[in-house]
Amino acid sequence: MLTKIIYPALSYKIIGLCFQTHNELEHFCKEKQYADRLEQLLRLNKINYKREIKIPFQFNSNKIESNIADFLVEDKIILECKAKKFIIREDYHQVQRYRRAIKIKLGIIVNFGTKYLTPKRIINYDL
Known part of the structure; x- marks a missing residue:
């Protein structure tokens, strides 16, 4: 089954900047340091982004703004930075909640936080 890549040019550019960040800082820094460098690269490449945006959460018709996403790029892609040994299921669920x-x-x-960078795409074709 062939699948269409969503926002190919933009997502490849973002992932390229992530690889550049990882190559420069390696895998020993804190999440904020990676996000700070990534923010510099987004700005240098004239890519529109918002950092640490509040994501509304709906509960019984009440909005609660308790979630914060690392980046919203070009109002199209949520980019979540981690610096840990493993990505766990909750990390995927977190991005799914933000996206939805x-x-x-x-x-x-x-x-x-790993020796080899492996970005993970979380997709929803229903939107």
Whole structure:
């Protein structure tokens, strides 16, 4: 089954900047340091983004703004940075919640805490 890549040019550019960040800082820094460098690269490449955006959460018709996403890039892609040994199921669920709450088709989790960078795409074709 062939699947269509969502926002190919933008997602490849973002992932390329993540690899650049990882190559420069390696896998020994804190999450904030990776996000700070990534923010610099997004700005240098003139890519529009919002950092640490509040994601509304709906509960019994009440909005609660308790979730914060690392980046929203071009109002199209949620980018979540991690710096830990493993990405766990809760990390995927976290990005899914963010994506669904603001109706975004694509989320990317990047774990900078490993020797080899392996970005994970979280997709919802229903939007």
